[in-house]
Amino acid sequence: MIETFQKQAENVYILKPIFDRSEGASAEEIRALVESAGGKVCGIKTQVVREVNPATFIGSGKLEEIKEELSDSPADLIVFDGELSPSQTLNIRAALGVDVIDRTTLILDIFALNAKSTEGKLQVELAQLKYIYPRLRGKGAELSRQGGGIGTRGPGETQLESDRRHIRRRIDFLENALKNIETRRNLQNLRRKKNNIKTVALVGYTNTGKSTLLNRLTGADVFVKNQLFATLDPTMRKLPLKNCEVVLSDTVGFVRNLPHNLIEAFKSTLETAVNADLILIVCDATGDYEMQLETTENTLAEIHAESPKIVVYNKCENVADFTPYPKDAVFISALSGLGIDKLLEKIDGFFSDAYVRIEKKLSYPAYGAFGKLSDFCVVQSVNFEEDGVTVRASILKEHYYKFRDVFS
Ligand SMILES: Nc1nc2c(ncn2[C@@H]2O[C@H](COP(=O)(O)OP(=O)(O)OP(=O)(O)O)[C@@H](O)[C@H]2O)c(=O)[nH]1
């Protein structure tokens, strides 16, 4: 991956099409996306679109008006908050005389900036190439921005200029490399399953505080930032509970209209949510939590993550009125620690329903029988004494009942 970091923030003019006058025209999210890519917003224009113009998306009269507005703006780049076809991108650029990128390119760019692990980088490059590939048709060089900056991080110029065949080969290579990493991960998952290690996945809209919660619960030191898509690489940490120990995982956040290619590319990291025994959905109680929840649930459905879920409303230290929220909502503040005990109790309850905890001195013959159970329990400690073995362990209920006489 080629990354071209700009020393100076680019001035970005946001063009946000809306299709219905009554639709919320908040540009907060696209502004946050631009800032996460290192851009500085120098203007925002929301434009009602009644009918999409196939050539320029927005009607030519409106484009004239925007051009006028841009004449005394420092804008280096226009970010269009929607998906544009290659010819629309070129036509808008020609009409306005400023570089244009669409929402997908922007999101891919942020991902390219934030990917740290080998796998993350491969995934982002694959998503970028898959986005570019069908759009090339000889327009690669024309479509790529001259110089560096937002929208050029990732595969960048050199590969854009080369032919489709080269890109096709690179896509195949990346897919293979990712498959190998996935195989390794599947083996780890199997091992975890075999050892009966339970997993909890933190998922949710980006910037809701998932990594902060992971840090709070496990004392980990995961990168936290008031930025969209701060986390791309999955992190796993042990979380000791009353009755057993689980593995808590943190991964990429979701966003509305997350490009499908990205979900595809990140499927294997998102697998942690698919395989989890319990999913914690983290919402930002101070934001548009209904939209966050809907986006998260849709994305989870798309990747077939069907495990039981607990919804947590974070940043609650800033909530003054709790009446609008669902009655069974779990409120926490990952930052201050408020409500964390209650959440832990809830997670504990979930798992203790599945486990029976034993602390018992077993005779040596009984301990022999206990050995057969080891696949179905989490052993906390084993103490060998003269007259027997003291075992502390959590055993899956169904197996505990099958082997009940061992413990009686
Ligand atoms: N006020 C307040 N801010 C919080 C709380 N929890 C997290 N934050 C802030 O929210 C921002 C995002 O936190 P992260 O933990 O990086 O969020 P994330 O969900 O992991 O974000 P991505 O990895 O980017 O998807 C940071 O500025 C945090 O300090 C909270 O309980 N209260």
Ligand SMILES: [Mg+2]
């Ligand atoms: Mg994070």
